[in-house]
Amino acid sequence: MDEQKHKILLADDDMFAREMLSVVLEDKGYVAKDAEDGKPRLKNTLPIPP
Structure with missing residues (x-):
């Protein structure tokens, strides 16, 4: 099994x-x-809450 990288x-x-x-x-x-710039990347990276 492959180890998931952080x-x-x-x-x-x-x-x-x-x-x-x-x-x-x-x-x-x-x-x-x-x-x-972190804001555009964070928008696409963080999960959207239900």
């Missing part, structure tokens, strides 16, 4: 910082998604 959302306006953090986190086994 997902992390990186939101920062500094592209270099996002890319570097993504590399470090992915090397540690996380799935890193990045966004320049």
Whole structure:
């Protein structure tokens, strides 16, 4: 059975910082998604309450 990886959302306006953090986190086994602005990404990421 495959182990489910934890997902992390990186939101920062500094592209270099996002890319570097993504590399470090992915090397540690996380799935890193990045966004320049967190609000649009959060809208599509968080579950919608019933």
